[in-house]
Amino acid sequence: MERISALPQDFWEVLHCLKMRSKYAVLLVFVVGLVIIEKENNFISRVSDKLKQSPQVLPEANETEASPVQAENGSLASLQRLDTAFSQLRTRLRNVTLQLAGELGMAAPGPRRHVLLMATTRTGSSFVGEFFNQQGNIFYLFEPLWHIERTVTFEPGGANAVGSALVYRDVLQQLLLCDLYILESFISPAPEEHLTAALFRRGSSRSLCEEPVCTPGLKKVFEKYHCKNRRCGPLNITLAAEACRRKQHMALKTVRIRQLEFLQPLAEDPRLDLRVIQLVRDPRAVLASRMVAFSGKYESWKKWAAEGEAPLQEDEVQRLRGNCESIRLSAELGLRQPRWLQGRYMLVRYEDVARAPLRKALEMYRFAGIHPTPQVEEWIRTNTQAPQDGNGIYSTQKNSSEQFEKWRFSIPFKLAQVVQDACEPAMRLFGYKLASSAQELTNRSLSLLEEGPPTQVT
Structure with missing residues (x-):
């Protein structure tokens, strides 16, 4: 989780550099973003697979929620926090992409007149x-x-x-x-x-x-x-x-x-x-x-x-x-x-x-x-x-x-x-x-x- 939480800061530093130095920042932002998203998807998939393979971290069939001990062990709760961080990253990526697109005079979503x-x-x-x-x-x-x-x-x-x-x-x-x-x-x-x-x-x-x-x-x-x-x-x-x-x-x-x-x-x-x-x-x-x-x-x-x-x-x-x-x-x-x-x-x-x-x-x-x-x-x-x-x-x-x-x-x-x-x-x-x-x-x-x-x- 430390690696994931540090990722947005590094990512925004790269964006800032691209924005200042290249008129093709929007394209590069999308490329970098896709790479990051792909890595995050792979990471989530690996965590999910481990959860499926570890019955001790799954609730019993007749239970309605996981026990506090299981949550503290970092399985489902960690996955939820990771998913939240990933969603925030995608949102921030989209916002910066739209901002750069506007500054470069490129089309933004909306009806074309x-x-x-x-x-x-x-x-x-x-x-x-x-x-x-x-x-x-x-x-x-x-x-x-x-x-x-x-x-x-x-x-x-x-x-x-x-x-x-x-x-x-x-x-x-x-x-x-x-x-x-x-x-x-x-x-x-x-x-x-x-x-x-x-x-x-x-x-x-x-x-x-x-x-x-x-x-x-x-x-x-x-x-x-x-x-x-x-x-x-x-x-x-x-x-x-x-x-x-x-x-x-x-x-x-x-x-x-x-x-x-x-x-x-x-x-x-x-x-x-x-x-x-x-x-x-x-x-x-x-x-x-x-x-x-x-x-x-x-x-x-x-x-x-x-x-x-x-x-x-x-x-x-x-x-x-x-x-x-x-x-x-x-x-x-x-x-x-x-x-x-x-x-x-x-x-x-x-x-x-x-x-x-x-x-x-x-x-x-x-x-x-x-x-x-x-x-x-x-x-x-x-x-x-x-x-x-x-x-x-x-x-x-x-x-x-x-x-x-x-x-x-x-x-x-x-x-x-x-x-x-x-x-x-x-x-x-x-x-x-x-x-x-x-x-x-x-x-x-x-x-x-x-x-x-x-x-x-x-």
Whole structure:
């Protein structure tokens, strides 16, 4: 018994050393633990066999309990104390294993959530996506469907639009299951031996820029999309897929899924616990932002607003109307909460996030069924009070409470009217007020927001 009682102390000293010196401590803990458990099982078996072979230590057949003398001789009582010590050892082993797993960002027991942030360009989705990217136990991917859009060509509208949506959906399903190899058919140039330096915006995913996926010290090679704070070399897709499976949850941000109804097979997939967060923004603000970010594509809009001679192309206005209708129809479907979407859909306005980022982040985490870490809250506090120093059009740092209405002073009222005419049904659904004049548009004391978006529709 002295040998057994001394075992936990030695064991914890080994654990402490492993924890300090090796990132593979969890694996080694399990190995050491299994060895110890096996030895304990063998020891208990030997004691039990000796008890069976020693009739003097067993009670008589007609007795209901062993005599005090027998207990003092160390047979059954010793075995009971040994079993208790063994149970305590297993409990302590499990607790330390879970603790180390959490510190290394590995998956812990519990339901695995799959979060899809569904948005359109220039709605603040990169900023909101960081709420999940900063969580250590979430594997986050930033716009992986970008590669599919660049590789598979579909004409807009009709059957081709349906075809593109089906391809996006099927690739998305595999990605949520951590099958990252699905991207190899779409990345250009094609990966070699599961290595690629061309994964779009790799640096926007912390999980792809931390060990063991990132292995600093490798020979430096050209990386089209590299990690922000460290050089990692080409992305090893196998290591990335393994890291995805180790994380407890999975989150993905995309602006390329437009029709919510196409996600029904994913919501009904028993391997997934899908939660869809649809992010929307005032379409007038979206247009103002796109005219800055994609200036070349909006030359005709800017020229028309400034000169008013040549009318806007009708197909451009129709495209704007079609985008707004697609967003509205998806939101209405989600808010109706059909059986396959019950408890799986949440509508979020960017403006509400900008005004109260921490509160909205906590609401999204509650909806997803994930407990946020202090690191998430710290990131939000730090990055929503950043100075307005021109961090770039794709920056995720902003003084959000002051930034979200700046568009009102940059878009000409003529263009705001075009958007209002094309997108009025969607604007009314989401609680965006129409401006009747340039004075109303630029009057900051006049809110263009209703209290909040609807929580359901009939």
